[in-house]
Amino acid sequence: MERALKPTLDATWVLAANGYDPLREGNLESRFAISNGFLGIRGSRATTRGARWVVPPRTYVAGLFDTPGAEGTTPGLIPAADWLRVRILLPGGPLVHHPGDVSSHGMTLDLRRGALFSEFGQLKSPDVGMRLRTARLVSLNERSVGLQLIHLEIEEGEVEVTLEASFEGLDLGLVPERLEQDLGVWRTLRSGKSLAMATAAFLQVDGHDLPPTPLGQLKCSWSWKSRPGQIVCFERSVAVVRSDAQSLDPGGGARDKIYVARQLGWRGVLAEHEAAWTSRWQCSEVKVDGDAFAQKALRFAIYHLNSAANPDDEHVSIGARALTGDDYRGHVFWDTEIFLLPFYILSWPEAARALLMYRFHTLDAARTKAAGMGWQGALYAWESADTGIETTPEHAIGPDRQIIDILCGKQEQHISADIAYAVWQYWQATGDDAFLRDAGAEILLETGRFWSSRARPEADGRHHIRGVIGPDEYHEHIDDNAFTNVMARWNIRRALDVATLLRGRWPKLWTSLSSRLALDDSELEQWRKVAETMATGFDPKTGLFEQFAGFFTLEEIDLAAYAGRSVPMDVVLGRERTRQSQVIKQADVVALLGLLPEEFGGENAAKNFLYYESRCDHGSSLSPAMHGMVAARLGYSDAALRYFRQTAAIDLADTHAAIDGGVHIAALGGIWLMAVFGFAGVSLQNDSVAVDPKLPANWRSLGFRLQWRGRHLKISIDQTEQRLEATLEAGEPMTLVVSNEPQELCRGQALRVDIGK
Ligand code: IFM
Secondary structure: OOOOOOOOOHHEEEEEEEOOOOOOOOHHHHOEEEEEEEEEEOOOOOOHHHHHOOOOOOOOOOOOOOOOOOOOOOOOEEEEOEEEEEEEEEEOOOOOOOOOOOOEEEEEEEEEEEEEEEEEEEEEOOOOEEEEEEEEEEEOOOEEEEEEEEEEEEEEEEEEEEEEOOOOOOOOOOOOEOOOOOOEEEOOOOOOEEEEEEEEEEEEEEEEEEEOOOOOOOEEEEEOOOOOOOEEEEEEEEEEEEEEEOOOOOHHHHHHHHHHEEEEEEEEHHHHHHHHHHHHHHHHEEEEEOHHHHHHHHHHHHHHHHHHHHOOOOOOOOOOOOOOOOOHHHEEEEEHHHHHHHHHHHOHHHHHHHHHHHHOOHHHHHHHHHOOOOOOOOOOOEEEEEOOOOOOEEEEEOOOOOOOOOOOOHHHHHHHHHHHHHHHHHHHHHHHHHHHHHHHHHHHHHHHHHHHHEEEEEOOOEEEEEOOOOOOOOOOOEEEEOHHHHHHHHHHHHHHHHEEEEHOOOHHHHHHHHHHHOHHHHEEEEEEEEHHOOOOOOOOOOOOOOOOOOOOHHHHOOOHHHOOOOOOOHHHOHHHHHHOOOOOOOOOHHHHHHOOHHHHOOHHHHHHHHHOOOOEEEOOHHHHHHHHHHHHOOOHHHHHHHHHHHHHHHHHHHOOOOOOOOOOHHHHHHHHHHHHHHHHOOOEOOOEEEEOOOOOOOOEOOOOOEEEEEEEEEEEEEOOOOEEEEEEOOOOOOEEEEEOEEEEEOOOEEEEOOOOO
């Protein structure tokens, strides 16, 4: 076991933290979290810190939402019991890892193997000295299974030792239904779900099994006499099953899963998990030569992206902090479709499909929301949990401790177009017609229908969308937000495209779908008119989009004068003055440029970028990444690299504001976006993939793999040699557009293109 508990030696594949610093503890727990898209466990310490350990390490289960507080409060993810609790009892009392004992403790997150290791060099108590190594993982191969391994080497002392393994937090948030020796079954208070956790644990002393002493519900212990040189190996596995209907008892399923895990043994579970990670890295690794920090940032980002998704569950999506922390209570935002989906679409299409199916399964809730607000079609929840009903809290405490209204749940409506955008991108990139027929088309039609009813004709002959919030949340209740309106127009046009496509290619399906949706030609004609006359705020004289009606008349504030501030500008200026100013919270017109560059012809892309960049305070973690991607495409490589580093620092830098509430998964998706869509300049065309590299000066090369319509491509960009090499590793020949020149790519023939100017 000792060998298995040694992390990867190559320092570029691991994150390490030594010692103990109470101020950094919450950060580490988020950053060092492990997850497989179903289970997520914060990277908390492996041994008890005694009374100071007040919050047990969180184990999250995707989709386990409930409203445990007063009725009517916001639903959130409910943590499961902590199945990792271990106490080592010695004659003088339990062994406690004292916070002051900084010398001995190290934690290593192994990004390559997807596991968290810790090592306690010397744990000394008056009775005994020991070395302790631990590992924990949640299997990427069998997502319901978690594994904990502990290797103890006794260095001195001949005393009675007891290792006690238990589950903690048995009645925190969930109602216990059945607590047995090796199985717990709980139900949620209100949401009608249940959860089962089955466990099996073994302990060997010098290679001999020791029988456990059962201590009741999910708790047992082993006792032995220590002696110097003794090796003790402890293994515990857990199998977790969630049931979304309380009538179905998940206990049997959890027992079956633990039985299979026991048959495999910890070596088998570990081997399958590592093989699954190897295959994920094979598909998704991005290699940078010449910038060690960028390489680490990409590995860290891709580790969390691969950890966050679950291709086998269509009823969950990825929350703003994935399964790594409590912030935003597991709620799903546009972050998933706009910042994460591109990674999954191009490197893990099965995961992308499941994430979009979650939106299909929540389409009815989106229809209900639209109808409730007096519109047609589907308006998705700004914050969504399991059912898709709106879960944005209506109030929050502002920086000045005043209670403020949160209007996003009602007004941040661009989410519907963002989801449509992701559906279209997925279908374009995968050619998954079955998805389009079964789910995607309906999402596109119902969101297109929403916008066609939402935009109203006015005396100027144009359609206007009033009373919204764009991505820049400093400005509420605004009219004609360029991002919202242009995305809405794009959404309507794709809905019309999909109607034409279905009618032509699958007429029977079109007949049944259009009749089920009561969609006729006159309505489609009305959609067309709305799209044609949508107000966009574009001024052909200046080439600028006005972010929303009246934005140009607001107070201009020189953000350079506030450089070095540690809080967002709405805190510096106050909410009201910020609202009356041109200070922007995050990429808004710049996000539109990132998503629909074709709307910005000629010089307009650069003009809009430079105009809005200088007005943005990056008050959202999503903002630098979107700016970085756009800057990289425009060839502003130095600025783009600055944004890349700023984004990486959000979750990686110890100096950054606390990330106790979990990693910022959208910013991590943004790191991938900046590298692949930004510096490599990858874009999806109608019938091809395009690459237009503009690497930062210090990046000698950039390499990655992509999947496109069943093909597997490998692309390496060598800046030193000014050459791009592409290989088609699987699939039919295709066109790859390199720096605007179409090239044919066939299997077995590496394509080499000179990219020197
Ligand atoms: O979705 C974002 C939003 O754009 C800004 N506030 C935080 C949300 C979750 O990341």
